[in-house]
Amino acid sequence: MKVFRHLTTTLVAYGAIVAACVFLAVLAATFTLSLFADIVFSGWMMVSVQIARWFVLWVGVYVIHNVLPIAIAHGRTRREFLAAATGFSAVFAVAMSVLAWLGFLVEDSVYDVMGWRNHPHGSLLAYTLMFAVWCGVGMFVTAAFDRWGYGGALTLPVGLALVAVPGITMPGTDDLPVFRDAPELLGEGWHVVSVFAWMITMALTWAVARAMPVRTRT
Amino acid sequence: MRVDVQGLTVRYGSVTAVDDMSFSLSGNKIYGLLGRNGSGKTSLMSALAGYRKPAGSVLLDGEPVFENAAAMRQVCLVRHMSDAAGKGDKVSHVLEYGAAWRDTWDNAYALELTDLLGISLKTKVGALSLGQGSALGVVVGLASRSPLTMLDESHVGMDTPTRYAFYDALLNDFMAHPRTIIISTHLIEELASLLEEVVIIDSGRLVLQEEADVLRSRGTEVTGNASDVDEFTLGLTVLGEKSLGRTKAAMVYGTLDDSQLIRARQLGLELGPIALQDLFVHLTEPVGGKR
Structure with missing residues (x-):
């Protein structure tokens, strides 16, 4: 519980600060752009889909590469840490998707006032699942690199396949070119596939990190 | 623990x-x-x-x-x-x-x-x-x-x-x-x-x-006249030697028995402990290219 509390309080707070700063920057950029051209898309949507998921993936990397060795050095087991990290990935994904939605609420109001055109954005659930999978893949791939060095590159195709799953139905992404019809066929049921993708990322992270050595760093 | x-x-x-x-x-x-x-x-x-x-x-x-x-x-x-x-x-x-x-x-x-x-x-x-x-x-x-x-x-x-x-x-x-x-x-x-x-x-x-004390007792520093020290250390494992004029100090590995202690006294040699570090160096010394 101590590890979970630490991860959640520090990284959710950090994520909120980053999101607030980026939102203000996007809004400023949109106003600047509006002086020269018509606004026909949501800047926040592009950020929340294209950039935010990479930020969330980086958080997954940070959790395994930086915080796991620290936790072990302070007397915690990998099992305790991974249980906390699994819970954290879910909570962090929810927090980030709520932040994304708060951004949309504000942005929609601004767009209405300014008479700018907007685009539909994904659901809260879709964002949560996308962030959860990206965070989990960050953990999994990092655990593989930390354990096997360059051999961890072999897990990259698996990671890429997993992160593609929740983004398929998300406006602002163009994932999965081959199976374009699959999400439409499954409808909202596609979220179940995304939940499975997240469960697979966490199971793989556990499998790789469970006996991972803490190497000497320089 | x-x-x-x-x-x-x-x-x-x-x-x-x-x-x-x-x-x-x-x-x-x-x-x-x-x-x-x-x-x-x-x-x-x-x-x-x-x-x-x-x-x-x-x-x-x-x-x-x-x-x-x-x-x-x-x-x-x-x-x-x-x-x-x-x-x-x-x-x-x-x-x-x-x-x-x-x-x-x-x-x-x-x-x-x-x-x-x-x-x-x-x-x-x-x-x-x-x-x-x-x-x-x-x-x-x-x-x-x-x-x-x-x-x-x-x-x-x-x-x-x-x-x-x-x-x-x-x-x-x-x-x-x-x-x-x-x-x-x-x-x-x-x-x-x-x-x-x-x-x-x-x-x-x-x-x-x-x-640590037992390990230290395994080594002895023998100090005295150079020729007396050489005579005393003949056949013993000598870890190192230092000379200053006619005075010599030799570090010997191994416990000295009573007869050796008596002989040292007869020769007027001073016996003292040697440094743990010197014993460590000796014990991990490469022998024949291998440790």
């Missing part, structure tokens, strides 16, 4: 860092873990701390350590600061980690030590000098108050006054809170007076485990 190691092997690819090692530490002592560079000290301590899965058995008070929450709570290994903190963390964050995650952590003592060793709480770990980073490692190790505390070359980069402050703090804290402390160091003579028992390893194998 008692430590039992049985058939421990640590490999990195084709390199064997610890080779089928077995020993036991009865606990509540300050142990010196001595070995040359690459002898396997860090790998051994990493296995003792649950940093890596052991091939063989590592038991702390009879319990396996790897992924055992109860046993892991009792151990603290400080190799250097990067294990216990990120480079972007402030020193104050490092203490917060300890306070949050270790039940045995003494934060008041940690603050006292950071002050004693001259470490600013606001400085980022990555901005600390090598010596300050080592000192912070000492803070983490001692303030953890772990029943098994291991300090791996914690003196690295420390200036002499800081090292002496570290040795004093170590001894005082051990006296106040007896526990099993394992220290690896290359500055053997500086720490020799603190060590109760010595474990010497070389090329991943156990060379010797002995009470």
Whole structure:
């Protein structure tokens, strides 16, 4: 519980600060752009889909590469840490998707006032699942690199396949070119596939990190 | 805390860092873990701390350590600061980690030590000098108050006054809170007076485990007239010699029997203890290109 509390309080707070700063920057950029051209898309949507998921993936990397060795050095087991990290990935994904939605609420109001055109954005659930999978893949791939060095590159195709799953139905992404019809066929049921993708990322992270050595760093 | 190691092997690819090692530490002592560079000290301590899965058995008070929450709570290994903190963390964050995650952590003592060793709480770990980073490692190790505390070359980069402050703090804290402390160091003579028992390893194998005083008694420095010293040491294992004019001092390995002691007295030779460091060098000396 101590590890979970630490991860959640520090990284959710950090994520909120980053999101607030980026939102203000996007809004400023949109106003600047509006002086020269018509606004026909949501800047926040592009950020929340294209950039935010990479930020969330980086958080997954940070959790395994930086915080796991620290936790072990302070007397915690990998099992305790991974249980906390699994819970954290879910909570962090929810927090980030709520932040994304708060951004949309504000942005929609601004767009209405300014008479700018907007685009539909994904659901809260879709964002949560996308962030959860990206965070989990960050953990999994990092655990593989930390354990096997360059051999961890072999897990990259698996990671890429997993992160593609929740983004398929998300406006602002163009994932999965081959199976374009699959999400439409499954409808909202596609979220179940995304939940499975997240469960697979966490199971793989556990499998790789469970006996991972803490190497000497320089 | 008692430590039992049985058939421990640590490999990195084709390199064997610890080779089928077995020993036991009865606990509540300050142990010196001595070995040359690459002898396997860090790998051994990493296995003792649950940093890596052991091939063989590592038991702390009879319990396996790897992924055992109860046993892991009792151990603290400080190799250097990067294990216990990120480079972007402030020193104050490092203490917060300890306070949050270790039940045995003494934060008041940690603050006292950071002050004693001259470490600013606001400085980022990555901005600390090598010596300050080592000192912070000492803070983490001692303030953890772990029943098994291991300090791996914690003196690295420390200036002499800081090292002496570290040795004093170590001894005082051990006296106040007896526990099993394992220290690896290359500055053997500086720490020799603190060590109760010595474990010497070389090329991943156990060379010797002995009470420090017993080990010291295995060597004798013989000083006197050069020709008398040469006569006395004939046939003995001589670790080294120093001459000044007609006076010579020779370091002899092995216990002297009564007849040898009488002969030394007859020749007017002075007998004294030799440094632990000299014994260590001898015991790990390469023989025929191999150690």
